[in-house]
Amino acid sequence: MLVALLTVSTAPLLASSPTRLLLHTADGGWGADAMVTGSKTLTARPLGGGAWLGPKDAGARRKVYLRFDLKNVPLERIAAARLKLTIAEMDLTDAGLSEGLGYRIFGLNDGARPEANGRLGEDWPEMLITYDNAPANVHDERTVSLGAGVDRGGQARTLGESVLQGSVFAAGQSFTMLDSAGDPRLLDFLRADTNGHVTFIITRVQGSSANTLTFAARENPRGLPAPTLEIDLLP
Ligand SMILES: [Ca+2]
Numbered sequence: 001m002l003v004a005l006l007t008v009s010t011a012p013l014l015a016s017s018p019t020r021l022l023l024h025t026a027d028g029g030w031g032a033d034a035m036v037t038g039s040k041t042l043t044a045r046p047l048g049g050g051a052w053l054g055p056k057d058a059g060a061r062r063k064v065y066l067r068f069d070l071k072n073v074p075l076e077r078i079a080a081a082r083l084k085l086t087i088a089e090m091d092l093t094d095a096g097l098s099e100g101l102g103y104r105i106f107g108l109n110d111g112a113r114p115e116a117n118g119r120l121g122e123d124w125p126e127m128l129i130t131y132d133n134a135p136a137n138v139h140d141e142r143t144v145s146l147g148a149g150v151d152r153g154g155q156a157r158t159l160g161e162s163v164l165q166g167s168v169f170a171a172g173q174s175f176t177m178l179d180s181a182g183d184p185r186l187l188d189f190l191r192a193d194t195n196g197h198v199t200f201i202i203t204r205v206q207g208s209s210a211n212t213l214t215f216a217a218r219e220n221p222r223g224l225p226a227p228t229l230e231i232d233l234l235p
């Protein structure tokens with residue numbers, strides 16, 4: 001009798017609780033993270049094995065590519081999603097602290113194809129991607145090639161912007177770079193996936209060169225969380 005009562009009282013609670021999945025760039029399969037840089041002598045150098053990821057404008061032209069494996073995610077059940085990064089190091093000026101640093105997040109088009117001896121596609125190898133061959137990259141540090149294209153490396157769509165308020169964060173802290181709450185773009189992007197993986201591109205759009213802020217890559221040696229895609233599933 002007691003068992004029956006418990007079953008009746010807990011079933012509705014369980015039914016309404018979403019399941020949360022945590023996907024990391026450190027996961028096997030398609031998981032990967034890499035920085036590329038437009039600094040003159042480094043445009044052809046792969047940096048995918050680095051410990052940190054530091055998007056930067058103000059002439060530095062550093063962009064970050066993150067890929068997550070969606071193979072085991074039931075896309076039709078995604079109710080909410082958040083892209084989370086953990087700060088590895090920060091060294092901000094007074095202006096950077098008070099105004100914060102702005103970032104733009106893009107989603108590489110599903111099915112973006114590589115070109116022979118040219119741009120990589122959605123399956124970019126983590127240890128080979130560079131500023132010169134990165135999919136949808138353009139020589140503009142704050143943006144990427146925008147559009148619906150999937151050939152010759154493909155193009156990307158804007159998923160959102162985020163301002164990180166340096167005054168309320170510290171090294172080692174995680175924060176949400178992108179949140180589906182109130183904005184359908186992230187969910188639309190995830191649900192449109194057809195091949196089990198998605199790539200995000202992050203650029204910095206605000207902040208002088210004196211402001212340094214980096215995020216932990218999956219290779220970071222201090223045990224900080226790798227870039228994470230948090231997904232809530234409908235029951
Ligand atoms: Ca990496």
Ligand SMILES: [Ca+2]
Pocket residue numbers: 109110111122193194195196197198199
């Ligand atoms: Ca895809």
